[in-house]
Amino acid sequence: MFKIVVLLKQTFDTEEKIHIVNGAVNEEGAKFIINPYDEYALEEALRIKEQHDAEIIVISVGPERSTHALRSALAVGADQAILIADHTNLSHSSSIAHLLAATIRPMKVDLILAGLFAVDSGSGSVALQVAELLQLPHASAAIKIQLGHAKELHIEESPWDGNLARIERDVEGDTETVLLPLPALITAQQGLNDPRYPSLPGIMKAKKKPLTELFSSDLLLSDALERIAASATSCDQVLSPNARPPGQFITGTAQEQASSLLEQLLERSIIQKGGDS
């Protein structure tokens, strides 16, 4: 049986407009969802469970509202959930990584699955920092995952005993097939799978599944606190994107529209007459 941890972040709904009030994003009335990339990670864990038998533990670092995301994960089939309640250091990726690593370290897991990045902060750094802190190999941007012994994966020679992961990953448009020994951390890219929706019986069952709350003060020893302090970065300000000047419609026949557009692009040196732009 595989023991799988899925890292889950609750993020703003991608359809939400972002309102900035007093230099910070206003969360009032916003809809929150599971980070879409983490949904792929969770779905993959569920598929591994269906194929191989596995225990799935979802872990989130975040404010209390993150329990909704964890309950949704339990409703689709995760076995237990852990919320690391932290309200203070949520934009400090190293702090989050240390909290996750401290929680996962004693669990002896086979696989950690996470999203490629979170659609709000967009750094894609927490999961890989966890891999580094736990000294695990990783493969990122997976679009296909297979687990098993070398024989099961039809691999003739493997430098490693035990279970392996064979990953197809997206590297700037190319697909790279990578083999790595478990335990390992894998991040999910779009295209890995189609996440499922929770069913009503699933939602009812989820209510009985364990959701544990841990506190950051219990998880971090003094050396971790020192390392977190050394790696601190801080947000000074949240800014709105620069407003774009109003554009213009180009009218006329298709022929005229095309030539008028090219004229203007040439005039403004956005494209050049000779050779490549």
Add this chain to the structure above:
Amino acid sequence: MSDHIVIVAERKGTTLRRVTLEAITAAITLLHGQSGTIHAFLSGSDNDNSLISSANELLQYGVHEVHIAKHAHFEPYQATVVLPALTDVIRELQPKYVVIGHTSHGRELAPRLAAALHSGYIADVTTIESSADKASFVRPIYAGKAFERRHFQGVAPYVLSIRPNNNAPAILVEPVEITNPDEHIHQVNCEGIQLSSIVQHVVKRINEEIDLTEAEIIVAGGRGVRGPEGFAILKQLADELGGAVGASRAACDAGYCDYALQIGQTGKVVTPKLYIACGISGAIQHLAGMSQSRTIVAINKDREAPIFSIADYGIVGDLFEVVPLLTTQLREIRQ
């Protein structure tokens, strides 16, 4: 005070990537005219003779010292395998900053490096604001629906990754300045490198020469392109412009093209000089991925499409008519 800065050089084949030249510019900005030196870390296969010419090229772009790490396991590139060699170089040099491109490779390397060094990491930086006593870094959040300004609070070295296409590439300094390049090129000791994963094979999914995130010009298609054939005419225009082809999620979901081309809040976030959106209505998630493009052209049949609200130039029309005309007219102009 003199500070070192290390940039991690990246190549495509044997050519230095543009983002590496942009990293040199970032390093120059961070030095702020002070007397620090710029070091480059360059890795590759043990039998790759082109590393030396790349190293020489880096010197000509203003890098002071190049550290070459060669190992049979370094090609194809894997972040976890290269990491110990890079970490050793950083520990030895104790730079103030490490600058890495926010590319597929850099996105993997930078966070692991930061965790290995117990360093702060600021990812996907679009603007560096540097003065003699302070540097801050602007980066997009919510896929460009907002930006944040961050600074490092902890202890150097500080790790940052820069988004391609947001810094001017470094310019060649006079080659004559480098009298003896060998004195500036060092070999990194790579004994004891462990293989933690193996690349079995690589399959090219898209036949693009130009990487989307680094492309200066992007011609993107949406559901209005109506099918894989529709993307062929976009490709012709992109080729004529020396640009890359991109797509909206709707086009990828409909199976018109590979997800590798997807631009948006999920998918790639791009900042080209010119973005031509063809048959893209402009869902908020798509706008999030491309709205920072410097010039936006939208071609759509529906005058009410939201894409027009952010376009510099709007063409209400049939892309199957307009796009081929753009290609042929451009060809004529250039002949």
